[in-house]
Amino acid sequence: MSITKDTVKKISKLSRIASNEKFEENMIKDLNSILKFVEQLNEVKIENIEPLASTVDQELIKREDKVSLMNEKKDILSNSPSGNEDFYVVPKVIE
């Protein structure tokens, strides 16, 4: 399998990264060399091998759902690039 300009366009769109001619050309080269490298895995016999998503060997621990004094609205909103003290402001979504 190899990555074409259309593939880069498609995955850039899926990744929400703006793309242009120069970006696509650079990425085609790099991504294809990375893909060629990872395709070494085609040599490995993987029949009947279960995928391993995590090495954690314990049941995930749940915690009680209770109110804490973390995550105050004012503090959190202070990092918003829109600078509004009450809301996250974004470009208009509904006409």
Next chain:
Amino acid sequence: MSEIYKLTLCQIIEKIKSKEISCEEVTKSFVNRADKSKKLNCFIEDTFDQALKKSKDQDNKFESDKKLFGAPIAVKDLFCTKGVQTTASSKMLKGFKPEYESTVTSKLWNEGGNLLGKLNCDEYAMGSSNETSYFGNVINPYKNDKDLVPGGSSGGSASAVAACLTSATVGTDTGGSIRQPASFTGTVGLKPTYGRCSRWGIVAFASSLDQAGPMTKDVKDSALLLEVIAGHDNKDSTSAQNKVEPFSQKLKKDIKGLKVGIPKEYKVDGISKEILNLWEKGIEVVKSLGCEIKEISLPHTKYALPTYYIIAPAEASSNLARYDGVRYGFRAEGKDLIEMYENTRSLGFGDEVKRRILIGTYVLSSGYYDAYYLKAQRVRRLIKNDFDEAFKNVDTILTPTTPSSAFAIGENIDDPIAMYLNDVLTVPANLAGLPAISIPAGYDQNNLPLGLQLIGKPFDEQTVLNNAFAIEQSINFKPNYKDWWM
């Protein structure tokens, strides 16, 4: 004392507790040296004034029961620090001030550590040379005729410890980001077992691989830092409930009878002759310490790096979806919401981060998921099985840390695969979730430090540390750079 900064973390704390030196003197010593070392570009942001003030308070309110009392500690800029800019070395997070503190760093401060600043790293910890940072390259205190990289991604941390700009530090290791830079700078770096330390409040890269760990001048310092930062955390459901031992107190150099495995597959293509010689030397040292050497086989070693370069980008593409320009960090304008997202991510992320997001998106996308992502997860199991099998017969595994010594800035930057190969010997321990340490073990012909790696069984950091301690005591490595940058 004139050269406090040369002392190890344990020595500093001992001298503070015996009132031989004051907390303020210690902090001043590091601040003065760091001030004169700006050329190395280790710090993205310093908190020197705050640290000096706290050190005076510490002298006035002496708390000798705290394990790190008075130790000035700068941390990798991947750890969220309350009210102090945290960037992950990305333009995307420039100006971001978390309103919370990561679990690992809060444990440092609870034990009397004193934040000295935030250390440079590769952008979102993606890189092996610290060259992907938005805040510029970090310079290795070791040099030949050119300036050298410190390794990465914890490059600022490694250089800062090596150059004595902090008493110790914590880094993160997803594929070698603690051990490879430790090897390049003649310092000690420990990646604990996956789950040993909480990931809460650490900027996420690849969540099934990321692990925080100590970077220090010697093994004992790493043991002490690990016992401080390890432990279960309710806020990270993957953090382990295993008991945390007082690793530094239990440290011993008598390792007679220990079975040490030598995996033949680690003689990878492109590994330098000098590294192989160093490995031989390491084998002789552990033999002379009374260990039993066993040749072992880890047959899927060569597939670890390709596996990693599917799994890590896949997890990264998902983790980095949160950077949308809405809630924090950088925002670029756009005519509508989608264009604002796309412009923000295009201008906010650097090239290496974009490469990995695109690869990750590709291997997770419809039609490719099974062929790449699921296949990589299956091979990951085979790699873990190799280790499980090997650890039936050995206690630790001894390998080199890196296939070469530190390289010049710019040397590998145009070839992503050449850069990725730096991690060929460190990545397997991440995929299998195992603890692994790099310790300095000698110099190459250009007087650049080289590291040896020890890999251990899950949650058996104590044996790894003991083995490393014994080798360290036997080799007696001494830093040999000059302060050329001052």
